[in-house]
Amino acid sequence: MGKVAVKIKLMPSDISINLEEIRYQAEKIMPDYAKIVRHEIIPVAFGLNALLLTIIMPDQSPDEVVEKLEKIEGVESLEVEEVGLI
Template identity: 25%
Template sequence: MGDVMVQLRILPESVDVNLKDLRVAITASIEKLCTINEVKEEEIGFGLSALLFSVIVPDEEGKIDSVENAISSVKNVSQVDTRDVTLI
């Protein structure tokens, strides 16, 4: 078994959420579960932006779910979507 790269899109609860603070909180919640490869911001529209996290996790059952659950439990996170999973 190898590793997989997972691209996640995280939506904040509102346009008032500070994305830099949210990025720090998410990073702290998942840094022991995976390796963070890249973080970007994506404009959605009407002032709302999403965070795009690219993370590397072991190719084992439940690993992606544990990362998603950790992110979902962070304050001011509205939604977590897995956009892509690639074996590396």
């Protein structure tokens, strides 16, 4: 079984949410088989930023990772932007 890189964009529930804290929480709750290898804060609109995570994991459904990330306090929504074999 190969590995994939999954890019997930997390939107905060409010402009005042600390995205570095969300990244820290995401690293703490990642399953053992998944690892955040890159994070980026990207502007969206009117001062609102999003957190873009790149996660390396086995070639399987990212549903468990997505469910864990959705439970982080301050995350309004998230979107799997890209999945690619590495």
